[in-house]
Every structure is written in structure tokens, then in C-alpha cells.
Amino acid sequence: MRLREKVAVVTGSGQGIGAAVARSMAAEGANVVVTDINASSANDIAMEIKSAGGKAIACEADVAEHTQVECLVEESLGAFGTIDILVNNAGITRPAMIHKMTAEEWQQVLAVNLTGVFNCTQIVGRVFMQKADDNPDSIANGRIINVTSIAGLRGTIGQINYAAAKAGVVGITMSAAREWGRKGINVNCVALGLVETDMTETIRSDPRFRDQYLKGIVLRRYAMPEDVAPAVLFLASREADYITGQVLNVCGGADIHN
Numbered sequence: 001m002r003l004r005e006k007v008a009v010v011t012g013s014g015q016g017i018g019a020a021v022a023r024s025m026a027a028e029g030a031n032v033v034v035t036d037i038n039a040s041s042a043n044d045i046a047m048e049i050k051s052a053g054g055k056a057i058a059c060e061a062d063v064a065e066h067t068q069v070e071c072l073v074e075e076s077l078g079a080f081g082t083i084d085i086l087v088n089n090a091g092i093t094r095p096a097m098i099h100k101m102t103a104e105e106w107q108q109v110l111a112v113n114l115t116g117v118f119n120c121t122q123i124v125g126r127v128f129m130q131k132a133d134d135n136p137d138s139i140a141n142g143r144i145i146n147v148t149s150i151a152g153l154r155g156t157i158g159q160i161n162y163a164a165a166k167a168g169v170v171g172i173t174m175s176a177a178r179e180w181g182r183k184g185i186n187v188n189c190v191a192l193g194l195v196e197t198d199m200t201e202t203i204r205s206d207p208r209f210r211d212q213y214l215k216g217i218v219l220r221r222y223a224m225p226e227d228v229a230p231a232v233l234f235l236a237s238r239e240a241d242y243i244t245g246q247v248l249n250v251c252g253g254a255d256i257h258n
């Protein structure tokens with residue numbers, strides 16, 4: 001029970017990686033705010049956690065909308081009294097080659113994957129800073145774990161919007177870590193490779209992409225959401241008290257493959 005009584009807000013946790021993180025945090029004793037733009041999937045995951053004996057609420061919110069994130073934080077505080085952990089996981093893709101990408105495709109991905117991370121970091125961060133002011137000697141006033149991608153570290157083909165946003169998430173991570181370290185707030189990110197979720201359905205089912213991507217992974221398999229959730233859990237736990245501003249690559253070695 002590494003997260004006993006901690007309150008964790010996990011964005012985009014109605015399915016995929018976010019749902020796996022929400023489940024694993026609840027299993028470690030956390031009170032989980034399952035939040036997603038899709039209210040019914042968030043409800044399903046919150047119900048599932050509660051049926052398994054955990055504590056969770058569902059909350060519909062679009063991370064790209066500042067006012068909706070403010071409501072999310074109010075609801076979380078109303079339900080559980082505080083927030084200890086924020087996982088910025090919500091994300092979308094709008095693939096297109098650079099010369100064909102529309103301004104809308106560029107903006108949509110930046111709005112969710114980058115501005116969404118900023119919105120949640122800022123608004124939940126205010127709660128963490130208040131805790132730090134109330135407990136100046138505490139070294140554990142908040143944890144933020146951002147979900148980025150190795151596309152943000154080494155680029156990718158056909159998704160410049162996504163790679164740019166995910167590189168920006170690394171910048172947010174390091175900046176927030178530097179700004180808030182003295183307040184006992186740790187900010188890290190996990191850089192994922194290819195995980196079996198709806199997001200990667202085309203890559204995994206189209207034979208033109210499937211084998212090519214698989215060859216680039218040292219472990220020669222795609223990750224399941226349950227393969228990556230433990231890394232997020234680790235960064236949220238007290239075992240990571242002295243880790244901040246870091247990028248933990250959880251990608252089966254796809255980052256070291258030539």
C-alpha cells in the first residue's frame with residue numbers, strides 16, 4: 001500500500017494507460033480521481049475501482065479548458081479534501097506529414113498534449129504550493145508525473161504536432177521541477193514507446209507499420225498499459241523522494257535502437 005490515503009488525479013484515465021495507472025494507484029491505497037473528457041468511460045473505471053474495494057470518483061473534464069480544470073480541482077478537493085499526486089496523461093494524436101498538416105491538426109494536439117499539461121500543472125500546483133506554505137518543513141507536498149513519448153526526445157515521422165507537444169512536456173517537467181523543488185514538490189515524466197492502446201491501433205494493425213515499428217524495439221514487443229503503470233507508480237511513491245526533473249524512458253529500449 002505505497003500510496004495509502006494519497007489523493008491522485010489521473011487525467012485521461014477513462015481508458016488505456018491512464019486507466020491502468022488509476023487501477024494500480026487505487027490498488028496501492030490511493031483515492032483516485034478518474035478524469036476524462038469522456039464521462040462514461042471515466043465512470044466505468046471509477047465503478048470498477050470501487051467494485052474492487054478501492055476509492056475513486058469520476059469527473060468529466062477537458063484538460064485543454066482552463067475553467068474545466070479549475071472545476072476538476074474543486075471537485076477533487078470536495079471529495080477527498082486534498083490532492084497529493086497529479087498524473088498528466090490525457091493525450092491525442094492527429095497524424096499527418098509536415099507538408100500536409102492543417103493548422104487545426106497542429107492546434108488540437110498542442111491544446112490537449114501541451115496546454116492541457118500546463119493547465120493541470122498550474123491549477124493543481126497551486127494546491128501543492130498552499131500545502132508547502134502550510135507545512136514549510138515537509139518534503140512531500142506534491143508529485144507530478146507527466147506522460148511523454150520518445151517521439152518528443154528523438155522526433156517521429158508523420159506527427160510533428162505530437163513530437164513538438166511531447167518535447168514541450170519535457171520542458172514543462174524540468175521547469176516546474178526547478179521552480180517548485182524548494183517547496184517539496186517533485187515533477188518527473190515517463191517517456192513511453194509503443195503501448196497497446198486505441199492510440200496505436202493503426203500502427204499495430206497495419207502490416208506496413210507493424211513490423212517496422214517492432215524491429216525498432218529492443219525487447220521486440222509492444223508494451224501493455226500494465227507494463228508502464230509501475231514506473232508512474234514508482235515516481236508517485238515515497239521511494240522517489242529524491243528524484244525530480246527527470247525523464248524515465250519506459251519504452252523497451254526503443255530509444256537506444258539504431
Ligand SMILES: NC(=O)c1ccc[n+]([C@@H]2O[C@H](COP(=O)([O-])OP(=O)(O)OC[C@H]3O[C@@H](n4cnc5c(N)ncnc54)[C@H](O)[C@@H]3O)[C@@H](O)[C@H]2O)c1
Pocket residue numbers: 011012013014015016017018035036037038041061062063064088089090091092112116147148149150191192193194195196197198199200
Ligand atoms: N499508446 C502509446 O503507444 C503511447 C506512447 C507514448 C505516449 N503515450 C501517451 O500516453 C498517454 C495516454 O495514451 P493512451 O495510449 O492511453 O491513449 P488512449 O487514446 O487510449 O487514451 C487517451 C485518453 O485521454 C482522453 N482524452 C483525450 N483528450 C482529452 C482531453 N482534452 N481532456 C481529457 N481527457 C482527454 C481520452 O478520452 C482517452 O480516455 C497520452 O498522453 C499519450 O500521448 C502513449
